Amino acid sequence: MLHIIDLKVKRGKFELHIDDLNLSGRSTLLIGENGSGKTTLLRSIAGFIPSSGKIYIENSEVNSLPIEERGVCMLSAALNIFMDRSVKENLLFPKRKRDGIYDDLINDLGLAEKENLKGANLSSGESQRLAIGRCLISESKLMLFDEPFSFQDQINKMIVRDIIEKYSVRFNVPYIITTNVYGEFLYNFQNIVSIWKGEVIENVNSLDQITHYRTASLISPLNLIKIKDEYYTADPNGVTFGDSGYDYEVISQGVFRVEIDGNYFYVRTSSFPKGNKLNFGKLRKLQY
Numbered sequence: 001m002l003h004i005i006d007l008k009v010k011r012g013k014f015e016l017h018i019d020d021l022n023l024s025g026r027s028t029l030l031i032g033e034n035g036s037g038k039t040t041l042l043r044s045i046a047g048f049i050p051s052s053g054k055i056y057i058e059n060s061e062v063n064s065l066p067i068e069e070r071g072v073c074m075l076s077a078a079l080n081i082f083m084d085r086s087v088k089e090n091l092l093f094p095k096r097k098r099d100g101i102y103d104d105l106i107n108d109l110g111l112a113e114k115e116n117l118k119g120a121n122l123s124s125g126e127s128q129r130l131a132i133g134r135c136l137i138s139e140s141k142l143m144l145f146d147e148p149f150s151f152q153d154q155i156n157k158m159i160v161r162d163i164i165e166k167y168s169v170r171f172n173v174p175y176i177i178t179t180n181v182y183g184e185f186l187y188n189f190q191n192i193v194s195i196w197k198g199e200v201i202e203n204v205n206s207l208d209q210i211t212h213y214r215t216a217s218l219i220s221p222l223n224l225i226k227i228k229d230e231y232y233t234a235d236p237n238g239v240t241f242g243d244s245g246y247d248y249e250v251i252s253q254g255v256f257r258v259e260i261d262g263n264y265f266y267v268r269t270s271s272f273p274k275g276n277k278l279n280f281g282k283l284r285k286l287q288y
Contacts, residue, residue: 001025001174002045002142007053009044016040016198018053025190025205026168028176031218032195038178039077041195042144045176046074057142071141075148079131083120087111090119090130094138098171101137108163109133110156124151132160136167143168143175149185161185182220194218213286224286225258225265231286238281239269245277 007018016037032038044051047067055062062070073094081090091106106112109129119127128151135143145164149157161177165188168175179186194202194215202212210216213231216224223234248256248267256267258278267278 245279
């Protein structure tokens with residue numbers, strides 16, 4: 001799907017350097033803190049900013065190709081919808097688009113009743129879904145979605161994730177999603193890539209394979225703990241309660257706040273609290 005070799009981009013004091021990143025799966029989650037290089041990487045792939053190194057899409061090198069010939073669609077934070085055009089005109093704007101999906105897509109996006117509204121009359125969430133739809137309808141080889149959940153409420157985050165997955169499967173087009181917001185909608189990605197300070201620190205195929213604290217913390221802060229300057233993830237099925245261990249308080253059903261060395265951590269477990277202290281069962285040590 002995508003292979004990057006010795007990619008370098010320098011922007012002021014920041015430098016992105018991707019030594020060797022090979023993504024063969026159809027869906028990729030790219031995570032990292034603000035300023036880690038996620039957007040810079042996507043813009044390099046799409047051709048919006050110059051870079052050195054090699055970028056291969058479907059085994060074809062695209063570095064020398066102009067933006068319009070790379071076959072890449074990118075959703076940017078700016079959205080770039082036309083405020084003076086209707087929802088329908090915006091959605092049908094791409095020159096090369098897939099036929100026969102307009103009706104399904106506009107309904108899936110929840111915009112059918114606003115088909116004739118101008119872009120200026122849409123909410124931020126609706127504008128973002130429209131921009132996502134424009135990418136989905138385009139005839140591209142690779143779709144890049146930079147923070148596609150940023151303007152969505154919790155329900156629409158899951159809807160947007162499902163829509164992207166649905167049309168990716170329908171046309172067998174791979175996609176990359178960037179985010180630094182954790183949530184239950186981050187599921188079933190075939191690649192999970194974690195980036196920090198311009199470099200890839202982890203590239204795995206499932207949540208169970210994550211070994212780095214920074215990656216795990218961006219997926220969810222639950223069950224991540226620090227003991228004596230070492231970071232661990234706790235098995236929710238191994239948590240027990242009794243008369244010894246760590247102080248805790250109930251936050252909500254199944255979620256507890258635990259104090260360790262003066263710091264607070266949040267633990268999810270199905271165990272019922274039966275004592276004044278909380279103990280962890282098997283801990284898995286993480287890199288940091």
